[in-house]
Amino acid sequence: MNHFLDLSEDTPGPARRLAGHLGNIVRAATAGDAGTAWESALPCRRRPANHRCSGRMIVLRTEAGSPIRWQCSVCDDEGVISNWEDSAFDLRRRQLTLAEAANQIVIPDEVAAALRGLQLLDTDCKRLVFRIRAYNDHAILAATDDDLDELIGFVTAEANNESNRRRQQRLDAAFDVLKAAAQTRDGW
Ligand SMILES: [Zn+2]
DSSP: OGGGGGOOTTOOHHHHHHHHHHHHHHHHHHHSOSSSOEEEEEEOOOOGGGSOOOOEEEEEOOSTTSOEEEEESSSSOEEEEOSOTTSTTOOOOSSOOOOOOOEEEEEEHHHHHHHHTOSSOOHHHHHHHHTOEEETTEEEEEEOHHHHHHHHHHHHHHHHHOOOHHHHHHHHHHHHHHHHHHHHHTTO
């Protein structure tokens, strides 16, 4: 994993995209629970016969010192990632925290992707976003009430600063979905 952290500006696009993909797998595996394989919302990057594979990344992290294993839920793409510990992608909690009751919020895949693309997230919110699980054609965000409010704050801040119209529309869509979930929670 280490050499992915040292990508220079002139790294070719395909290598950069692969590095981004593997980095996201490490983020998901370290954000989610250890010891069990689970299906993240991360899409497969393969394109057999020019059609995007519809699979998601199933990730398994056991313990520090052991590689993270991943495989696609549909095609045979799979691999292992070593030396992920304490890399820039490592989202493991540094301390124990009490588990709070989390709302299970079903969100469209595009919203999950928009949340993963947020630039300003703090580590807690990154963990939240990379823990998003696959759920049929959708994804499930498990967030406590506080988590949800914080995430909405980040989406709002970033949407306000986004100059690219397409990205801003994606952020607005994410905002609408999260806001609707918060309003349901608050009994609106
Ligand atoms: Zn696949």
